[in-house]
Amino acid sequence: MSSFWENLDKFPRFLISVLAGFFLTTFKTFFKQLKNTKSKISLIVVITIIIITTYTIIKKMTGIE
Template structure:
């Protein structure tokens, strides 16, 4: 039974490291692309379009005008 509780105690650290790892690997590639001058505009436009589409969808789902 102590093994079970040890595993339960380790779970939050595991989830935290998985989430941090996901964001680090995702944003590292974006930042590497932003260092190149010719890709900076393209990546910026893609990010802005993604954020605007996401906010538009959420507003329509929640009924916010």
């Protein structure tokens, strides 16, 4: 039973390292894209569209007008 608790104690460190690795690998490509001006503008447009779409969907789902 003690090995169970030892493994459970290691889980938060594992979760943090997995999340950090996910965000680092995901945003690494975005930072490479931001070096080019055309890519920067298109990336800003795409992110804006995603935010507006998500906001609209959540607004419609909750019924807030």
